[in-house]
Amino acid sequence: MDKVRIGVIGAGRIGKIHVDNLRRLQQAEVVAISDLYADAELEEWAQEREIPIVTADSNAIIHHPDIDAVFICSSTDSHVPLIKSAARSGKHIFCEKPISMDILQTEEALEEVRRAGVKLQVGFNRRFDHNFRRVREHVESGAIGDVHLIKITSRDPSPPPESYIAVSGGIFMDMMIHDFDMARYLSGSEVEEVFAYGGVLVDPVFAKYEDVDTAVVTLRFTNGALGVIDCSRQAAYGYDQRAEAFGTLGAASADNDHANTVALSTSKGVQGDKPLHFFLERYNEAYVLETQQFVDCVLSGNSVPVNGEDGWQAERIARAAKLSLRERRIVKLSELDVTGSIQAGNEGR
Amino acid sequence: MDKVRIGVIGAGRIGKIHVDNLRRLQQAEVVAISDLYADAELEEWAQEREIPIVTADSNAIIHHPDIDAVFICSSTDSHVPLIKSAARSGKHIFCEKPISMDILQTEEALEEVRRAGVKLQVGFNRRFDHNFRRVREHVESGAIGDVHLIKITSRDPSPPPESYIAVSGGIFMDMMIHDFDMARYLSGSEVEEVFAYGGVLVDPVFAKYEDVDTAVVTLRFTNGALGVIDCSRQAAYGYDQRAEAFGTLGAASADNDHANTVALSTSKGVQGDKPLHFFLERYNEAYVLETQQFVDCVLSGNSVPVNGEDGWQAERIARAAKLSLRERRIVKLSELDVTGSIQAGNEGR
Amino acid sequence: MDKVRIGVIGAGRIGKIHVDNLRRLQQAEVVAISDLYADAELEEWAQEREIPIVTADSNAIIHHPDIDAVFICSSTDSHVPLIKSAARSGKHIFCEKPISMDILQTEEALEEVRRAGVKLQVGFNRRFDHNFRRVREHVESGAIGDVHLIKITSRDPSPPPESYIAVSGGIFMDMMIHDFDMARYLSGSEVEEVFAYGGVLVDPVFAKYEDVDTAVVTLRFTNGALGVIDCSRQAAYGYDQRAEAFGTLGAASADNDHANTVALSTSKGVQGDKPLHFFLERYNEAYVLETQQFVDCVLSGNSVPVNGEDGWQAERIARAAKLSLRERRIVKLSELDVTGSIQAGNEGR
Amino acid sequence: MDKVRIGVIGAGRIGKIHVDNLRRLQQAEVVAISDLYADAELEEWAQEREIPIVTADSNAIIHHPDIDAVFICSSTDSHVPLIKSAARSGKHIFCEKPISMDILQTEEALEEVRRAGVKLQVGFNRRFDHNFRRVREHVESGAIGDVHLIKITSRDPSPPPESYIAVSGGIFMDMMIHDFDMARYLSGSEVEEVFAYGGVLVDPVFAKYEDVDTAVVTLRFTNGALGVIDCSRQAAYGYDQRAEAFGTLGAASADNDHANTVALSTSKGVQGDKPLHFFLERYNEAYVLETQQFVDCVLSGNSVPVNGEDGWQAERIARAAKLSLRERRIVKLSELDVTGSIQAGNEGR
Structure with a gap:
């Protein structure tokens, strides 16, 4: 194989971004796109991008003999059945986060992936961000010594619409799942226990869905280090x-990216422009890199940089956080394993 | 009164700093200094500063008719008896933090102060720091809107000697008490409940005294806002x-102070010097300001900027944090009030 | 016209970059590329990009009936004849800087462009940089008041090879011409006189070609403001x-861009990574924007953002600077106009 | 001698600052102050500081047998006669800048100092600033390699009153003399030639006195490096x-000091407070250090850190700059030496 032929399932915002990023890669070719609401507009959009197949039926992609890999960008509840079908059909899989909102289902999907021996990469795009990657490098190189504390700040510009809040799975599963993955990525360690704390400070609508809009989650890693994440639906x-990662020899801190470096000094003070406002702007480069590495891994047979277990672990932390918030107590991740089928394995190599 | 005549009790490091700062004020005069270990060296030191009275007996200061106010800079266990005597003797009082390690004793001392009608200022010097004061101003002016989150990072350059660890009262009472006060100062709200989390990551010696050297404390304020403080004995x-204070309209963040603004750019990167290393260097100006404001309040009769209740509240948070760490649960500050005598009043005006 | 069909002349580094940037635009189509050394490798490169015509003969592009615009990216000495032919052939023109090293020739080329009524945009890519554009916006909006001083720092990572130095036209024409244009762009004013000062500090090879490698050029603008540019062939x-632009109401300063925002704090200090190292990295976005705007102007008929007069003015400043350096005196730009044919006109609309 | 007894001549703003700084030194004692306008107010001011002698006659200080050193803080035209008298009377001398506005007179004063063998320190306080000292250290340690360029920005918050402009000696002698000294200090080299450029952009009143309010001065050092200083009477x-110092291995850049490190992020951008506004605020620490080092040198017999030759060299650069501005040409400092008596020697050790 010298080119990966890709079908994209789900033509929402993120699906379209992946298409445009994949088109810039020499070694990838987007040959199909599916969406439940495939219409003339999507057909035109696809035509401009020379994508021959446009369909409302994801099976047409999953079972297409000339397709090597699928990007699953549809709604979360469709992820597990799609992963299972795609795996059984021998397709490599890139799936948006979270894999599912039910850990047992996630485990079933990963089991299928393992059985089929296909690759599964999960869309934790922030691992590919230039700033966070640099913090990770400083941890990995030993520049800060043994890690004592990981601190993450994660605030969205503004809350999603109520319709989304209702089905989002809550702040931990929908938003902080990225931060839980980041905590594992930066520390290089697993999470042992979680304490979640939060409030409804931005908009009372969150209370309606037993959700919070502002949260602080404290973690302990298995290597003894601590972690703390603060999160808001509105900044x-x-x-x-x-x-920030802090250790025996020092600290590595990643600040925000800004639209420019210009400082305006006047009698009122020194003024700079705001941080990059939107996740697509901030993580633009990261989205490109994650698809590129997925394509490289499919071609080379190397392990994917973010695999099924990474998805599973982040979901476990999110679930523990949800339980912690409700019961106002520390929750050990091992509590979630009573039904526990999966062992940290090598699914989604 | 056009000048406040002051006696300083305790000639350790902090006592001497207060003397030197007070001597720069036109409206203050240090007329006496006492120390259990008053010796020839201290006499010489005092002589150079034209302080007429040097004594081993703090009573000589407390009952001296020409002394208007005392600075209590001796060891923590002596604070309460000294405050009581000084109050009964009609002296205004500046006392280092914490007032005591036993809230009931603190309450008794404050009761005495209230009865005597003297002023009591507690040495929370960080409130006078140019950076934190500016954050507070941004909160107070409404620039960041309603506060949602207060974040504080507090790391010492290196841990104290074991002899000190043994009697320090633990990381919450000894070190984070400053941060608990800062949380109240920045938010303008009281703390309702606390969750403390920590580990022994810097030096196993801390475990010997049932202490931790790295801690993350999460708070909820009575106004609904959240708080989180991370603390380490070694950076x-x-x-x-x-x-950082974060609210509906924005955030105000105070960074560290540095020895200079110079950036050295070479083939290796861009290098700057470390943050100011030592608390006396960083809070030099703050120590000057706190003594100046105390002196001003004694002369004018105005309320002191940090009073006995502030000391008491910070101690309560520290105690709740200690309990939370031990019992691995959220502790409400109201739990401490079962024996409760004091009501948030106006002691130490 | 709903799409601009473009032929690129010169397939060196910058020519290839323009091709890749143009391919990302919906409204542009690269239909031909020429290079004196067109070979199998270039053919393959073009094929991958679906460029049907690859030729060694630029005339095949200039006279092709289906081509609307040409990008002139060949060596500087070919610019003038190519501009003339392209203009006569009715093609819109994007030309790399400088137009030529001989102002009379530049004037002749512009005359031809004017006569033909085609568009000519000059490749001063830095005007499209996010940082410099923001400084310009602060000047234009009046945020800094009347401009008193424009300061520009311009340092390359390392000097070019001797073969290039020999034909570069010298530091003013080759490198600082960008800064001369920037001075005009930021100030919104023309340059009246120039004083150039320099030295051979990086590499003695520059002396061999009567060139300098380190220069400071001081300017006076017609509106009275001053300018100063420092330049080095090696950083x-x-x-x-x-x-930086400085005026009655304040200053706007653009700092470098960096690869990431991470600060590493250790016992040695606070370390960050270097500025973006290479012009293609730093001005990546600017190159995209300049081609996009050219294409937009060709389609809309609007004036191009950097026209022939901008090229001509920068060349005049470069020439005056060269004279100033040699004669160690202030040179007025009007001295260059004795032979003077051109009047600041509207060539290259 | 274990204490330097000092008389201060001139009780204006800077004289009073020196008194307050000297009083904080253990090894200095201010025993006298003189001012042409010595009045009851000054007497009270001196009394509060326990300065026994207050006089209108500087001779009472210069010839007082118990005085070891004098601080000359009176108007510039009085400096030379006072230096001569003080030297003849065997007093060590700290003199504010400039020594005089007439190089021949300055040379005469230095000759007298040399003959008397007393110390003379000139008040170039900025050499003691934490930021500039750090840049110098980076140059001296070789961290930036061989120096290629020194860049200095020097802008006052607002222009002085017309009465002062009339007698100031002009922007070069009054204001930029500090920057000329800084250029020598940072580069560690002498200035060979100067080109000065300027304009009246802030206030037309400067034109009335043949002065400018905005200037750019370019320098060449004897070691081949270049220098450029931009200066404004109003920011x-x-x-x-x-x-900034720039060299073969890198650059060291000193930014401004700010009142605090707080950034306020809102929907309008990221806002910080202005740089420290006033020279006494910014150079507070530097003023303390320069007097301390003078006192140390008097006691130890070591060389002073800024001596008479430093004063003389800065005056020569200022004079050359003035000539350059008037004649619109490069001026070599050697042109000033036709009458030349002094050789760079060791006056004012």
Whole structure:
């Protein structure tokens, strides 16, 4: 194989971004796109991009003999059945996060992936961000010594619409799942226990769905280090995405990205522009890199950089956080394993 | 009165700093200093500063008719008896933090102060820091809207000797008490409940005294806002003292102070010098301001900027944090009030 | 016309970059590329990009009936004849800087462009940089009041090879011509006189070609403001591209861009990564924007953002600077106009 | 001698600052102050500081047998006669800048100092600034390699009153003399030639005195490096004092000091407070250090850190700059030496 032929399932915002990023890669070719609501507009959009197949039926992609890999960008509840079908059909899989909102289902999907021996990469795009990657490098190189604390700040510019809040799975599963993965990525360690704390400070609508809009989650990693993540559904100044790793020899801190470096000094003070406002702007480069690495891994047979277990672990933390918030107590991740089928394995190599 | 005549009790490091700062004020005069270990060296030191009275007996200061106010800078266990005597003797009082390690004793001392009608200021010097004061101003002016989250980072350059650890009262009472006060100061709200989390990551010696050296404390304020403080007994790069207030309209963040603004750009990167390393260097100006405001309040009769209740509240949070760490659960500050005598009053005006 | 069909002349580094940037635009189509050394490798490169015509003969592009516009990316000495032919052939023109090293020739080329009524845009890509554009916006909006001083720092990571130095036209024409254009762009004013000062500090080879490798050029604008540009052929820490505009109400300063925002704090200090090292990295976005705007102007008929007069003015400043350096005196730009044919006109609309 | 007894001549703003700084030194004692306008107010001021002698006659200080050193803080035209008298009377001398506005007179004063063998320190306080000292250290340690360029930005918050402009000696002698000294200090080299350029952009009143309010001065050092200084009498955002040294291995850049490190992020952007506004605020620490080092040198017999030759060299650069501006040409400092008596010697050790 010298080119990966790809079918994209789900033509929403993120699906379309993946298409445009994949088209810039020499070694990838988007040959099909499906969406439940495939219409003339989507056909035109696909035509401009020279994508021959446009369909409302994801099976047409999953069972197409000339397709090597699928990007699953449809709604979360469709992820597990699609992963299972795609795996059985021998397709490599890139799936948006979370894999599912039910860990047992996630485990079933990963089991199928393992059995089929296909690759599964989960869309934790932030691991590919230039800033967070640099913090990780400083941890990995030993520049900060043994890690004592991981701190993450994660604030969205503004909350989603109520219709989305209702089905989002809550702040932990929908938003902080990225931060839980980041905590594992930066520390290089698994999470042992979680304490979640939160409030409804942005908009009372969150209370309606037993959700919070502002949260602080404290973690203990298996290597003894601590972690703390603060999260908000609304930041007036834009998208706030920072992280810090602190250890025996020092600290590595990632600040926000800004639209420019210009400082305006006047009698009122020194003024700069806001951080990059939108996740697509901030993580633009990261989205490109994650698809590129997925394509490289499919071609080379190497392990994917973010696999099924990474998805599973983040979901477990999210679930533990949800339980912790409700019961106002520390929750050990091992509590979730009573039914526990999966062992941290090598699914989604 | 056009000048406040002051006696300083305790000639350790902090006592001497207060003397030197007070001597720069036109409206203050240090007329006496006492120390259990008053010796020839202290006499010489005092002589150079034209302080007429040097004594081993704090009573000589407390009952001296020409003394208007005392600075209590002796060991923590002596604070309560000294406050009581000084109050009964009609002296205004500046007392280092914490007032005591036993809230009931603290309450008794404050009761005495209230009865005597003297002023009591507690040495929470960080409130006078140029950076934190500016964050507070941004909160107070409404620039960030309603506060949702207060974040504080507090890391010492290196841990104290074991002899001190043994009697320090633990990380919450000894070190984070400053941060608990800062949380109240920045938010303008009281703390309702606390969850403390920690580990022994810097030096196993802390475990010996049932203490931790790295801690993350999460708070809920009575106004609904959240707070989170991370603390370490050791930071390889020096003294790390930052704070952030986040609200509906924005965020105000205080970074560290540095020795200079110079950036050295070479083939290796861009290098700056470390943050100011030592608390006396970083809070030099703050120590001057706190003594100046105390002196001003004694002369004018105005309320002191940090009073006995502030000391008491911080101690309660510290005690709740200690309990939370031990019992691995959220502790409400109201749990401490079963024996409760004091009501948030106006002691130490 | 709903799409601009483009032929690119010169398939060196910058020519290839323009091709890749143009391919990302919906409204542009690269239909031909020519290079004196067109070979199998270039053919393959073009084929991958679906460019049907690959030729060694630029005339095949200039006279092709289906081509609307040409990008002139060949060596500087070919610019003038190519502009003339292309203009006569009715093609819109994007030409790399400088138009030529001989102002009379530049004037002749512009005359031809004017006569033909085609568009001519000059490749001053830095005007499209996010940082410099923001400084310009602060000047234009009146945020800094009347401009008193424009300061520009322009340092390359390392000097070009001797073969290039020999034909580069010298530091003013080859490198600082960008800065001369930037000075005009930021100030919104023309340059009246120039004083150039320099030295051979990086590499003695520059002396061999009567060139300098380090220069400071001082300017006076017609509106009375001053300007100063410092320039070096070598900066150990990478590409140094900063600018500041200072006026009655304040200053706007653009700092360098960096690869990431991470600060590593250790016992040695606080370390960040170097500025973006290479011009293609730093001005990546700017190159995209300049081609996009050219295409938009061709389609809409609007004026191009950097026209022939902008090219001509920068060349005049470069020439005056060269004279100033040699004669160690202030040179007025009006001195260059004795032979003067052109009047600041509207060539290259 | 274990204490330096000092008389201060001139009780204006700077004289009073020196008194307050000297009083904080253990090894200095201010025993006298003189001022042409010595009045009851000054007497009270001196009394509060326990300065026994207050006089209108500087001779009472210069010839007082118990005085070891004098601080000359009176108007510039009095400096030379006072230096001569003080030297003849065997007093060590600290003199504010400039020594005089007439190089021949300065040379005469230095000759007298040399003959008397007393110390003379000139008040170039900025050499003691934490930022500029750090840049110098980076140059001295070889961290930036061989120096290629020194850049200095020097902007006052607002222009002095017309009465002062009339007698100031002009922007070069009054204001930029500090920057000329800084250029020598940072580069560690002498200035060979100067080109000065300027304009009246802030206030037309400067033109009345053949002065400019905005200037750019370019220098060549004897070691081949270049220098450039930009200067303005008015900066809306406060006091702008920056410097950069650039060399073969990198660059060291000093930014401004700010009142605090707080960033306020809102929907409008990220806002910080202005740079420290006033020279006394910015150079507070530097003023303390320069007097301390003078006192140390008097006691130890070591060389003073800024001596008479430093004063003389800066005056020569200022004079050359003035000539350059008037004649619109490069001026070599050697042109000033026709009458030349002094050789760079060791006056004012």
